[in-house]
Amino acid sequence: MRRPLQNLEQLLDHLVKLAEGEAEVSLGMVVESIGSRAFGPLLMLIGLTLVSPFSGIPGMAVTMAIFVGLIASQMLIGRRHFWLPAWLLNRSVKRDRLLRVVRRVRPLARRVDRLLRPRLTVLVDYGASYVIAALCLLIALGMPMMEMVPFSASAAGVALGAFGLSLVVQDGLLVVLAVGWVGATFAFVVVNMI
Numbered sequence: 001m002r003r004p005l006q007n008l009e010q011l012l013d014h015l016v017k018l019a020e021g022e023a024e025v026s027l028g029m030v031v032e033s034i035g036s037r038a039f040g041p042l043l044m045l046i047g048l049t050l051v052s053p054f055s056g057i058p059g060m061a062v063t064m065a066i067f068v069g070l071i072a073s074q075m076l077i078g079r080r081h082f083w084l085p086a087w088l089l090n091r092s093v094k095r096d097r098l099l100r101v102v103r104r105v106r107p108l109a110r111r112v113d114r115l116l117r118p119r120l121t122v123l124v125d126y127g128a129s130y131v132i133a134a135l136c137l138l139i140a141l142g143m144p145m146m147e148m149v150p151f152s153a154s155a156a157g158v159a160l161g162a163f164g165l166s167l168v169v170q171d172g173l174l175v176v177l178a179v180g181w182v183g184a185t186f187a188f189v190v191v192n193m194i
Contacts, residue, residue, distance in 0.1 A: 044168060
């Protein structure tokens with residue numbers, strides 16, 4: 001039985017272990033190894049992807065928006081396992097590039113993990129996770145517009161990662177901060193599109 005991920009650094013360790021002996025790591029490999037009903041860790045992965053150098057790959061924000069939209073909507077309708085299309089699961093990254101990104105992100109992940117702990121758990125309990133899923137769906141719907149505003153998709157990635165991490169660590173304060181960040185990000189996008 002797989003041990004649930006408890007923080008960002010464990011997610012990075014998991015990705016490194018998954019890449020061992022592989023030329024490329026696909027999204028399908030990651031989803032299968034994390035678990036197809038692990039909403040929090042999948043959001044953490046999406047958030048990390050969008051704040052990492054991978055966000056510079058053309059179309060990455062839209063691909064991640066589709067990923068978020070699919071899992072958030074399935075969570076809202078009560079599915080126990082997430083279904084994702086093969087074309088999305090087949091998206092992959094070369095092992096060397098993945099390991100470079102992990103090395104660059106690890107110091108930040110370590111600092112973030114030190115700040116987190118279970119608190120305000122009413123904001124991350126079972127019922128609240130549906131509210132988080134609805135907010136993530138709204139972010140996913142807005143992400144295609146963010147492709148036109150530099151760095152806004154990365155800002156959305158911070159919020160998605162924070163929501164995922166809040167579910168994993170049971171830190172409701174992180175939910176409050178993520179909601180504020182979402183509001184600021186959407187305001188930034190609207191102002192820059194006018």
